[in-house]
Amino acid sequence: MRIGRKPTARPGERLPRTGAARLRYAMAGGVGLFVLLAVAGPLFAPHPAEEAVGMPFAQPGGGALLGTDRLGRDVLSHLLTGGTHLLAVAAVIAVAVTVLSAVLGAIAAVRPRAGKVIELSGDLVILLPAVLGILLVLTAWPQGGAGALIVVSLLFGVPYCARIFTASASTIAASGYVEAAVASGESLPHLVFREILPNLRAVFTTQLGLRFVVAIYLVSTIAFLGVSALGPDNWAIMIRDNASGLLLNPWAVLAPSAAIAIVAVGVNLVVTSGPRNRQAATAESDAVEVGSAGVETVAGRLEDAGVLHGTGVAGDTQDAVRPVNSGTVGVSGPSAGCGISVVGSGDTVLVDGLSVVADDGAVLLAPLSFRLRSGVVTALTGASGSGKSTAMRALLGQLPAGARGQGAVLVAGHDVFALDAGALRAFRREQIAYVGQDPGSELNPLLRVRAVLAEAAPGTSETDRLAVLEQVGLDPAHLRRRCARLSGGQQRRVALARAILRRPRILVLDEPLAGLHGTLRTDIARLISTLATENHTTVLLSGHDTEAITAIADTVIEVRPPGDRSVNVAAEVADSGGDTHSPNGHTGATNHRRADPSADAAGSRSASRAVDLVGVSEAIALHAEAITADAGGHRVLENIGFSLPAGAALAVVGPSGAGKTTLARVIAGLHPDVAGTLEVNGVRVPVGHRRIKRGARGIQLVTQNPRAALNPRRTVEQTLARPLRRIARVPAPEIGARVAALLAAVDLPVDLAARRAHQLSGGQRQRVALARALAADPAVLICDEITTALDTETAAAVMSLLDRLRADRATAIILISHDMTLVRGHCTDLLVLDHGRIVESGVPATVLAAPAHQATAALLG
Structure with a gap:
């Protein structure tokens, strides 16, 4: 039996406007016409404004539809001419x-x-x-x-x-x-x-x-x-002059009064009633009641989408996910119509044939199907830009602005794209918690951590907040700190603490281990495992660190990039190891049962080729001496000094909050409260002040925040063209070719040049930001955690590009990273910061092989 439903929008589809929306637009349109009439009123006045047409304060009638005023003039004509000046x-x-x-x-x-x-x-x-x-x-x-x-x-x-x-x-x-x-x-x-x-x-x-x-x-x-x-032709003057005749001809006063009120209120309505976000339109759909008949409701939506009959996107290109436990009902491949046919009793999330296409036709997510169960950790892996974040946000009923989707998403018994705005808010508040790839952008920078946690879970006590902070490795002092004063790693942990404090049924974590040093990464990985096994939380996470992901995940789903004809595979981690099989019978990669995260959850990407240091220039590209910086009345850097030769690569490492990003901002001229000296190629540059027109061979910074790295109003081509023209002085006819070359250098397709930031993945944004810095042909390039949002192959390609820049252009690199394998393979020198001070330095291989300071040892896990 099919359950009757009101029309609902599929993911990304725009529904017809509701009655309230139609009324709102009708009112705005009416007010707009009224304002237009007021502006063009003199053209329609039946009489000259100052012409007497009858007795003073005559009642409406004859040639005066609204009667006359105190001088016998036509009120309507005066009204039509009195709005223009006002x-x-x-x-x-x-x-x-x-x-x-x-x-x-x-x-x-x-x-x-x-x-x-x-x-x-x-x-x-x-x-x-x-x-x-x-x-x-x-x-x-x-x-x-x-x-x-x-x-x-x-x-x-x-x-x-x-x-x-x-x-x-x-x-x-x-x-x-x-x-x-x-x-x-x-x-x-x-x-x-x-x-x-x-x-x-x-x-x-x-x-x-x-x-x-x-x-x-x-x-x-x-x-x-x-x-x-x-001017005399003014509605307010009409009111003043005709107030004495209010009882004789009230229209002489009421008409201009109403005109002022309508224009004043109505114009504001017209100005603020622009097109609404398409995503908000999706949320206007009515909720589907999912109870004992929830299976039939979902089945109906799959049938509507053409999935059960094999006519939808998913049925054409992809097999469905194989059940990860024997308690679920079997699933077949394309021959059975992409058949996730029923919902298993233990399933909390069911995604079937979900695909997403941007408003410009770009495919953001190829068809994907999977199911999640209570107490199970599932990981999404795949290349940057494959759509992992898009798939994860879909569980919250959210798609990129303007995007169109197809398929079905059932979460905790709710068809999320069929929920109205109120029900969707309640669902997000009560059932699911999401921590994005860039948590710093999700935290109010002005709020203190205590307020952030209290706002997320109002019913919790101070003891609960302190306990969850301890779980994520933050001490109680952080409760008093504002979010803007936290490091990237600390912001990530506060966002995770906020999500955990809500005790959600489903926890969605986009790159939860990124930007964390070794020991802390191990602790957070163990915490995620504990949440799943002991609290029976359904966990979906993403990441590029294969060893760390394998250590904590029961199931790994490799999300294929759009255009890849391969099947999106969900690989179950076997109880005792062995081969893993994809839904269509092909053998997948060998994985093992979720291990104790401490057994190398901090593993990093495989090392790239070692850098040949022979021939590194003796010229000093950057010299820093006695750098001291304050923030919020606290000393965050103390007596930092180093010399970086041209063509060398300096790794700046340390625990979260050690001052690494502050040092990068000081060198880039972005931190105001600073003292010390800086020299670039032997030329003194100011610290704590902006550096006007340094031009080519200056300093460029690639920040660790991919979401905020690009201007949302500009295309990728516009973003890269600016430094090419202004700094590198590239002639206009050559800009297009240079943009294409920059995109290719950071392993991005040329067709991304026409996209804007919201149409890119986090890893793609990061690479565009790197390309923008390279367009300026810097002498010193500062890279703050630029590989955390990239898959293994892309990260290796980016680091190889930096190696070539060092060799070919003698560019000096400052690399801030928590990936010690990357540091060993690509950096010539190492600085370890802790609490704003240099605690250890030297050749990476030597320092990391026998760390002399606890902060260095903690980086290794």
């Missing part, structure tokens, strides 16, 4: 205040010193209430007219509005792509108008609507009070 003045005020505030806010965000001046000036103006200040100025300047009103509106409106833009712009200014632009010596106008303001579009639109509403009321109030010489 709306024009209000529009100029709104645009001027919003634009100036946005520019000042962006400047304040990227230039803190200028921001303090702007803030102080605003504070002085705010001391006088805005309305009172405007009235005082206009009373003293009565003949100033509309120009005076615009000037004083700017004077008293900008200080308030600019603060909003400063707060919004500050988050963007801390993003990797803005920091990369600052490190490249981009000018202030470029930072403001090309990097920040385009990404404040939503804030700008909202403020523009709000400022227009305020301006409407301000102009109306000033006109009503008569303190400034404004």
Whole structure:
């Protein structure tokens, strides 16, 4: 029996608008027409505005549809001509205040010193209430007219509005792509108008609507009070002049009053009622009630999608997942129509034939099927860009903006793409927890860790929070720290602690071991295993570290890149070892039962060829001396010094929070509170200040945050073209070829040049960021954890590229990494940081073979 259902959207599909949405758009359209009529009103007025057509305050009728005013003029004609001046003045005020505030806010965000001046000036103006200040100025300047009103509106409106833009712009200014632009010596106008303001579009639109509403009321109030010489054809003046005849012809007062109210409220609705995100449209679908008949509900959706009859995407190209335990019902291959036909009693997640295509036609995820069971750890592996993160986010009912999907996703008894917005929020809050590949972007930078944990699980006690922090290797002092003051590894652990504290039934972890040093990686791996076995949590994780993944996972699913004709295989880890079989009968890789993570859960990628150090230049590319840095009133770097020869590779390693990223930012000129000296190729460069137009052979930084590394408004080609033109001075006709060469150098296909950041995987973003740095032809290249989001082969290719740069261009490399195998294979020198100090240094092979400091030993696991 099929259960009746309301129409629902398949993943990524857009449903017809609901009644509420249609009403909202109809209202916006009506208001838009009204505003247009007000602007073009003089063209439709039946009489000249000043022409008397009858007795004063005559009732509607005859040639005056709304009657007459105190001078016998047609109210309708006066109404149609009275909105133009009011709306024009209000529009100029709104645009001027919003634009100036946005520019000042962006400047304040990227230039803190200028921001303090702007803030102080605003504070002085705010001391006088805005309305009172405007009235005082206009009373003293009565003949100033509309120009005076615009000037004083700017004077008293900008200080308030600019603060909003400063707060919004500050988050963007801390993003990797803005920091990369600052490190490249981009000018202030470029930072403001090309990097920040385009990404404040939503804030700008909202403020523009709000400022227009305020301006409407301000102009109306000033006109009503008569303190400034404004045009006579004004709705507010109509109200003032005709108030005495309210009982004789109320339309002379009510009509302009209604016009002001409709325009003031309606314009804001029109401005803020742009196209909604397609993903939000998906969430508008009605929830499917899944109870004892849940199997039939899912079966119906699979049939609707063409999967059960072999007509869907999954049935054409892929076998279904083999059950990992004998308790599940058998699954067949393509001959049976991609047949996950029923849901096993122990299944908590069922994904069948899920494929995702971006709005530009790019395939983000090839057809994929699998099932997850309670108490089991399942891992997704595969090349960067194969769609692992896309598949994991699908379990939360989320697809990339504009993407289209096909297939079915059933999680904890819920068809997630059939849930309405309220049910989807409840499902995410109660059933599932997700920690993304870039947890730093998911934590509010202004909140303290205590507040982050309390917000995630309000019912928990302080004891619970302390316990979960201890589980992830953080001491109680971290409860008082703000998220922005944490290192990348600490942010990752706080995000994991937040997820664990909620005690979810299903835990989805995207690259949970990335960016962690050896001992800590082992501890986190053991924690994940414990959550599954003791708490019966269903765990789905991803990673590129084969040894670490194999040590904790019961089942490994290799996700094939789009275009790969191979089958997406789920390999069960046998109880006693042995061959593993794919669903179609082919033999897969040999895996073993989940082992104790301490038995080498910290294993790293296989070593690449050793670097031949013979012939390394004696010229010093970078010299640092007595580098000391503070942050938040605390000393984070103390007396750091080293010399890096041209063509050499210096590894900077240490536990999370040791100061590695801070050192990278200091060298790149991004950390303000710093002392010491830096020289690049023998030329002194400022520390703690931006470096304008250093040009080619300067310093470039590739940050560890792939999500924030690229400007979301730009394509990959635009991202790479800027440094090629401005720094490398490549002629315009050669830009296209150089972009293609850069993409090939970082192992990316040329067709990615037209994509934007949201259409790329984390590993692809990281490689584009590396290509952008290489486009500037730097003398010193700083790479902060650039391989953590890459698969083994791609990571090896990227490191080989860096080796070639060292050999061919004498580029000096500073590599921040937790992968000691990579450090041994590719670096000539090693610095070990702990609590902001150098505790050990030397040749990597020597130092790592016999570590003299506990911090170094901890890196090895």
